Amino acid sequence: MPRQRVKAPLSGGQCSVKVGQLVGNYRVEEVIGRGGMGVVFRAVHKDIGRKAAIKALDRDFARDPEFVTRFLNEARAVNLIGHPGLVEIFEFGCLPDETPYIIMEFLSGQSLASRLQKSPRPTLVESLEWCRQVAHAMSAAHEKGIVHRDLKPENIFLVPDPVNASGLRVKILDFGIAKLRPEQSVGGAAMTRAGTTM
Numbered sequence: 791m792p793r794q795r796v797k798a799p800l801s802g803g804q805c806s807v808k809v810g811q812l813v814g815n816y817r818v819e820e821v822i823g824r825g826g827m828g829v830v831f832r833a834v835h836k837d838i839g840r841k842a843a844i845k846a847l848d849r850d851f852a853r854d855p856e857f858v859t860r861f862l863n864e865a866r867a868v869n870l871i872g873h874p875g876l877v878e879i880f881e882f883g884c885l886p887d888e889t890p891y892i893i894m895e896f897l898s899g900q901s902l903a904s905r906l907q908k909s910p911r912p913t914l915v916e917s918l919e920w921c922r923q924v925a926h927a928m929s930a931a932h933e934k935g936i937v938h939r940d941l942k943p944e945n946i947f948l949v950p951d952p953v954n955a956s957g958l959r960v961k962i963l964d965f966g967i968a969k970l971r972p973e974q975s976v977g978g979a980a981m982t983r984a985g986t987t988m
Contacts (some may be wrong), residue, residue, distance in 0.1 A: 804891045805829045807846040813891055814881055815838050816842050827851045827861075832896060841896035842880060852889040865892050866964040875927030876962050877947070897961055899950055903943035916956050920948070922958035937969040938962070 805828060809818050816833035823830035827960070828847040835842065851857040865882040878895040885891065902920070905912065912920070924946060931938060938945075951959035 797870060800848055803848070803987050804849045805846050806849055806852075806885060806887050807831060807844065807891065812836065813844050813846075813885070814883060816844060818844060827857065832982055843877075843894050843896045844891055845894065846885075846889055846891040849889065852887075858890050861892070864965045866937055867931075870982050871927075871931045871934050871936060872940060873927050873930040875923055875930070876965075895961075897947050897949050899948050899958070899961075901944050901948040906943060916958075919954075919956040920946070920958070920960050924962065927960065936965075938965060939969055940964060 807813060807818060807829065808829070809816050809820060815835055817836050818831045818833045820832050821829055822832045822843065826921060828845060828851065828930065831844045833842050833844050834840065837909065847857065847861055851861075851969070862882060868876050868879045877897065880895070881893040883891060883893075897919070926942070928938065936946045945963045947961040947963055948958045949961055950957065
């Protein structure tokens with residue numbers, strides 16, 4: 791059987807979330823990242839000042855039920871696992887125009903991909919410690935029957951942590967194409983069909 795690609799809507803990168811607007815109780819301050827399906831913003835709670843990151847789908851993807859379900863399953867996967875090595879999800883919702891968004895923990899630090907570009911290179915001790923933390927978080931996911939399927943240096947974030955021996959704590963990002971068991975998925979079925987690539 792030939793491999794098939796999931797057809798993504800053509801996206802011009804148009805997101806209905808704008809700097810300055812309120813999303814839930816958070817005011818959007820700036821764009822901090824862009825992916826193939828949407829935009830990530832830095833935001834701050836309007837009353838208590840807590841920083842957060844908001845991920846919102848681009849308009850074209852927001853109109854596709856399959857991508858909206860995947861987006862919601864990302865939030866579900868993280869909360870089902872409930873591990874400190876994963877970015878914390880605060881809230882999921884939709885704007886009045888039905889654009890879905892996820893409000894999550896704002897992380898200060900850098901991706902492992904960025905760190906590997908810099909000198910000096912990580913020591914063996916640092917590398918082993920980061921691998922240990924990643925393995926612990928992934929083990930917690932696998933115990934819940936959830937497979938990340940996109941683990942790479944860009945999705946591993948290093949956060950300063952003076953309590954940790956290495957001075958850094960690992961946070962795993964982006965469960966957008968994670969595989970959940972059918973009873974865990976919002977759609978009630980495994981999202982990726984056999985022979986499909988994402």
